[in-house]
Amino acid sequence: TKIKNEFPVFKNKVDGKKLIYFDNACTVLKPKSVIEAMNNYYQNLGVCSGDRSSHLLSWRVQELVEQAREKVREFINASSTKEIIWTKNTTEGINLIASSFPFKKPRDEVVLTLLEHHSNLLPFYEQGKRRGFKIRIIVPNKDGSLDLNLFKKIITDKTALVAVTHLSNVTGLIYPIKKIISLAHQKGAKVLVDDAQYIATHREDVQKNQMDFMVFSGHKIGGPTGIGVLYGRESLLNNLFSYNVGGGTVQSVKIHGNNIKVQYLPPPAGFEAGIQDYAGIIGLKAAVNFLEKQNQEEIADYIEKLSHYAFEQLKKIPEIKFLADYQNQIPATLISFYFSDKKVSLYDFNLFLNHELKDYFVAVRCGHHCAQPLHQFFNTSISMRASFFIYNSTKEIDILIQALKDFFNRKK
Structure with missing residues (x-):
C-alpha cells in the first residue's frame, strides 16, 4: 500500500x-516524482536547450539534460556521458545500430535468436535487404532456454554483430548475456543487448558485462513514453555511419556550387537530431532516482x-x-x-x-x-x-x- x-x-x-x-x-506506471519533474519543465521552463538557444532559460534546460545524461551513465555504469545517446525508445536505438553499423565483408552476418521482439528482428531484416548483410537465427530449447553450444557453432569469423535480448518479454527468462558476449568477442564480433525488459528490475553494468551496445526505453522503468537510451562504447559509436541528421548534429555545413560538405559532431550530439524530448529526458532522470531509492x-x-x-x-x-x-x-x-x-x-x-x-x-x-x-x-x-x-x-x-x-x- x-x-x-x-x-x-x-x-x-x-x-x-x-x-x-x-x-x-x-x-x-509512472510515480508522482516523474510526473512532477515533467510538469516542472513545462510550467517553469518549456524552452529549447542551450545547444539551440542562448538565453538563460535555455541553459538551465541544457544543464538538466546533461544532469540526466550523467544520471543514466551512472545508472548503467558507462565510462563516459559521450556513450549515452537519447532516442525515442528501444526500437529506435536498434534501428540506429541496424542502419549505422559498419558491416564489411567478410563480416557480413548478424546473429539473432528466435526469442527476439519484432523490434530486435525487423530492423535487421529490413537493413539486411538494403545493405546486403545476412541474418542467422538461433532457436531456443522447448523450455525457453538458449543452448550456448549453438552460439559457439553459429558465431563465426563472418559474424559482425550479435543482437540478443537479456530478458524475454514472452518467456520471462533471463539469458546468460555475459557468456554470449564472451563467445562473440572471441570471434571478433560485437554485441547489441536489448535490455528493455531487464533493466527495470535488475541493475545493469555495461562495463562489467563488457557490452558493446545496449538499448532500453524510459517507460519500461517508470519513466515517460517517447524517451529511450542507446549506450555504445565510445570507440564504436565513433565508427558508426550517420543515421538521423539535421539540426543539432553538425559542426559545419558548406556549399560550393552543387557540392555540399558536412562535418558532423561526434557522439552523442551527432546522433541527436532536432529538438529533443526535454521533458522526457528530465522525467527519465526522475524515474532512475525513484528506482535507486527503492x-x-x-x-x-x-x-x-x-x-x-x-x-x-x-x-x-x-x-x-x-x-x-x-x-x-x-x-x-x-x-x-x-x-x-x-x-x-x-x-x-x-x-x-x-x-x-x-x-x-x-x-x-x-x-x-x-x-x-x-x-x-x-x-x-x-x-x-x-x-x-x-x-x-x-x-x-x-x-x-x-x-x-x-x-x-x-x-x-
Whole structure:
C-alpha cells in the first residue's frame, strides 16, 4: 500500500473498480516524482536547450539534460556521458545500430535468436535487404532456454554483430548475456543487448558485462513514453555511419556550387537530431532516482518471488498451459500462458477480467506480444501475459487465479 501511494493512477478507479495492473512488461506506471519533474519543465521552463538557444532559460534546460545524461551513465555504469545517446525508445536505438553499423565483408552476418521482439528482428531484416548483410537465427530449447553450444557453432569469423535480448518479454527468462558476449568477442564480433525488459528490475553494468551496445526505453522503468537510451562504447559509436541528421548534429555545413560538405559532431550530439524530448529526458532522470531509492536488488528479489508464486498457482489449474516447459528456470518477471482448449478464447477471459469482476479491474496483456515467430515455435498464435512490478502483491495474483477458476466454471 505504501509504495502504491507513489503512483497516482491507483487513486483512480476504472469503471468504479480498483485497478490491478499486470501489464508492466508493456509499460510500467509512472510515480508522482516523474510526473512532477515533467510538469516542472513545462510550467517553469518549456524552452529549447542551450545547444539551440542562448538565453538563460535555455541553459538551465541544457544543464538538466546533461544532469540526466550523467544520471543514466551512472545508472548503467558507462565510462563516459559521450556513450549515452537519447532516442525515442528501444526500437529506435536498434534501428540506429541496424542502419549505422559498419558491416564489411567478410563480416557480413548478424546473429539473432528466435526469442527476439519484432523490434530486435525487423530492423535487421529490413537493413539486411538494403545493405546486403545476412541474418542467422538461433532457436531456443522447448523450455525457453538458449543452448550456448549453438552460439559457439553459429558465431563465426563472418559474424559482425550479435543482437540478443537479456530478458524475454514472452518467456520471462533471463539469458546468460555475459557468456554470449564472451563467445562473440572471441570471434571478433560485437554485441547489441536489448535490455528493455531487464533493466527495470535488475541493475545493469555495461562495463562489467563488457557490452558493446545496449538499448532500453524510459517507460519500461517508470519513466515517460517517447524517451529511450542507446549506450555504445565510445570507440564504436565513433565508427558508426550517420543515421538521423539535421539540426543539432553538425559542426559545419558548406556549399560550393552543387557540392555540399558536412562535418558532423561526434557522439552523442551527432546522433541527436532536432529538438529533443526535454521533458522526457528530465522525467527519465526522475524515474532512475525513484528506482535507486527503492534498491534494485530488492526489487529484483521481490518481483522474482511474485513470478514464482504466480507460476506455482497457475500450475494448479489444469486448463492452463505455459508457452515454455520451464524445466530448469522459472520466469523472473512475467508469466505467459494459454488455454489447453483452443476453443476457449483468451480474449473472452480478457473481457471477463475487465467487466465481470465485482470489485476489481484486472489489466493483463493478450496477444502475440510483438513476438510472432516465438509463438509459432511454441505452437500457438497468442498467449496471455501477466507481468509484475513493485506495486503488485500475492493477494492480487490470488484475485487473478480465482478469476481464472470462475471463468472456467462458467464454461462447464
